[in-house]
Amino acid sequence: MKAAVIERYGPPYSLKIRQMPQPEIGTSELLVKVSASSVNPVDWKIRQGDLKIVTGNDFPKILGADFCGEVVAVGAGVSGYEKGDKVFGMERAVKGGAYAEYLKVKPSTLAPKPAKLSDEEAAALPLAGLTALQGLRDFGRLEKDDKVLINGASGGVGTFAVQIAKAMGAHVTGVCSTSKLEMVKLLGAEKVIDYTTEKVLKPEDKYHLIFDAHGNLSFGEAQKCLYDDGMLVTTLPSVKSILDIGFSKLQKHKQMKTFFITPNHADLMELKRLVDEGKLKVVIDKVYPLEELDLAHSYSETGHARGKIAISI
Numbered sequence: 001m002k003a004a005v006i007e008r009y010g011p012p013y014s015l016k017i018r019q020m021p022q023p024e025i026g027t028s029e030l031l032v033k034v035s036a037s038s039v040n041p042v043d044w045k046i047r048q049g050d051l052k053i054v055t056g057n058d059f060p061k062i063l064g065a066d067f068c069g070e071v072v073a074v075g076a077g078v079s080g081y082e083k084g085d086k087v088f089g090m091e092r093a094v095k096g097g098a099y100a101e102y103l104k105v106k107p108s109t110l111a112p113k114p115a116k117l118s119d120e121e122a123a124a125l126p127l128a129g130l131t132a133l134q135g136l137r138d139f140g141r142l143e144k145d146d147k148v149l150i151n152g153a154s155g156g157v158g159t160f161a162v163q164i165a166k167a168m169g170a171h172v173t174g175v176c177s178t179s180k181l182e183m184v185k186l187l188g189a190e191k192v193i194d195y196t197t198e199k200v201l202k203p204e205d206k207y208h209l210i211f212d213a214h215g216n217l218s219f220g221e222a223q224k225c226l227y228d229d230g231m232l233v234t235t236l237p238s239v240k241s242i243l244d245i246g247f248s249k250l251q252k253h254k255q256m257k258t259f260f261i262t263p264n265h266a267d268l269m270e271l272k273r274l275v276d277e278g279k280l281k282v283v284i285d286k287v288y289p290l291e292e293l294d295l296a297h298s299y300s301e302t303g304h305a306r307g308k309i310a311i312s313i
């Protein structure tokens, strides 16, 4: 099968198109013929070798977490799916495998594809959409009528977070750059802050939750804008955020958290429900063919994509 692989860690041109053996499924797995995938920053962080402590030094590696495609084989122990079903989902990024024509997956990592979405849109949804959902609902404990600030509101995670927070009944303020203010408003933000011309954290503005999908807000500054039981949730686990979280534990009420997304069927079904009910759209900036995955990675690395970057396979 055709796949985009790396044979060593390095820059975008390390991605090569190669013929690789088609995966063989076990009894508890399905084989998906992949029609589309997407780029998430974790993919190029893995490609650069930033996570090699987890991803190791075995090459070639097929990267890619998100997928949409058709079930072409079902393990004897799997129920609920049959050949021909259109599905979408995500593999754990450190395992990868989605930048290829075929991917073997466990049933817990996929769900029926939302009928309204194109294959590229469906493939752009899982990792970023689940991050937004789990970050707001499980870690941020966002509730109806809460005020939430979403930093990085115009990116992959942010465009979903704005819409999911609105669907949860929260009052959303989105932070992005000038050219994307209108889009973030259209997605459901009541207020927008242009980080290129305004201060993002103003002590006179208070929030129940600050959801940092860019990862540059410090707890020290953010806590001045949190209500007493407020929370800062960042999607970027880093040395700085771990230190900030330690500092936040010394506080009585205001807290900071970070997290790693967990793929699961129930949450994919929740994203599907939001799409089916017209509450969640997928904003696609560009679609690249698999053969131009290096260009797609380079574009994602600018950190300024408008929504998601999809890959057609």
Ligand SMILES: NC(=O)c1ccc[n+]([C@@H]2O[C@H](COP(=O)([O-])OP(=O)(O)OC[C@H]3O[C@@H](n4cnc5c(N)ncnc54)[C@H](OP(=O)(O)O)[C@@H]3O)[C@@H](O)[C@H]2O)c1
Residues within 6 Å of the ligand: 040, 041, 042, 127, 128, 131, 151, 152, 153, 154, 155, 156, 157, 158, 175, 176, 177, 178, 180, 195, 213, 214, 215, 216, 234, 235, 236, 237, 259, 260, 261, 300, 303, 304, 305, 306, 307, 308
């Ligand atoms: N913990 C997890 O499990 C998990 C899961 C998914 C993602 N992540 C991490 O979350 C981060 C965002 O992911 P993504 O897929 O949304 O990335 P993305 O699509 O590249 O979006 C990045 C966003 O950051 C915004 N941005 C750039 N500079 C900014 C600044 N100074 N202030 C505020 N916003 C700024 C950009 O907005 P403009 O274009 O308007 O400048 C862009 O919308 C990445 O670091 C990723 O690795 C973590």
